[in-house]
Amino acid sequence: MSAGSAEAALVVALVKAGRTKIRYPAEPVRDDGTRITVRAPWAAPGVRDFGFVRFEPGDVFTEHYWRDRWFAVKEVRTGAGGLKGWYCDITRPAVLRDGELRVEDLDLDLWVSADGSSVLRLDEDEFEQSGLAGRDPAAAGAAVAALDELERLARAGELAALLA
Numbered sequence: 001m002s003a004g005s006a007e008a009a010l011v012v013a014l015v016k017a018g019r020t021k022i023r024y025p026a027e028p029v030r031d032d033g034t035r036i037t038v039r040a041p042w043a044a045p046g047v048r049d050f051g052f053v054r055f056e057p058g059d060v061f062t063e064h065y066w067r068d069r070w071f072a073v074k075e076v077r078t079g080a081g082g083l084k085g086w087y088c089d090i091t092r093p094a095v096l097r098d099g100e101l102r103v104e105d106l107d108l109d110l111w112v113s114a115d116g117s118s119v120l121r122l123d124e125d126e127f128e129q130s131g132l133a134g135r136d137p138a139a140a141g142a143a144v145a146a147l148d149e150l151e152r153l154a155r156a157g158e159l160a161a162l163l164a
Contacts, residue, residue: 008099012038012063014089016105017130026063026101036065036096052111052120053084061087064163065094065103070146072103073163083114086159088150090127090143106132106143112154119154121147 010028014021024043031037042059058079065072072091076084090108094101107130109122133140153159 010038010096010099010101012040012101012103014103014105016107021105029062031096034067036067036094036101038063038065038101050111052113052118053087059084065091065101067093067095069093070106070142071150073150073159075163085114085118086110086112086154088112090146090150092139106130106139108143108147110147110150110154112159116154116157116159119151121151 008028009025011023012026013023022043024040026038026040029037029039039060039062042055042057042061044055047054047056053076055076060077060079062075062077063072064074070090070092072089072094074087074089076087078084088110089103090106090110092104092106094103096102107123107127111118111120111122113119127140127143132143150159153162
């Protein structure tokens with residue numbers, strides 16, 4: 001896929017603790033060699049209500065993955081186009097090979113509401129329980145630094161600029 005082109009659908013594979021958590025088809029939007037952007041409908045069955053946001057059938061995710069950064073940012077919109085916000089996954093850098101975009105989830109997440117008034121760090125307890133800090137201290141450090149960077153960008157109102 002060349003920069004700015006949209007080619008055949010690819011599959012996003014989200015891996016957690018060595019197992020595939022979810023796989024879903026996505027439409028390539030852009031690949032500039034560093035950042036890969038895809039678009040996909042809400043891929044899980046039914047509604048997922050987090051309390052601060054609901055993901056549901058009809059929602060559309062524009063997902064930004066980097067080959068050189070430890071996070072992914074997913075812009076979430078309703079089927080009618082209304083912005084719900086951004087769900088940010090802390091991940092190892094993405095790998096695109098043979099039509100599969102493979103992303104390893106490192107448990108930490110950040111939610112940013114559409115108006116930027118709510119910035120929530122999520123799943124820090126899961127991250128601690130994962131044991132990554134003991135198994136791979138460098139990866140754990142990179143994950144925490146990525147979460148801190150995303151939170152700083154969100155609180156400064158600069159998250160959208162990262163995705164432009």
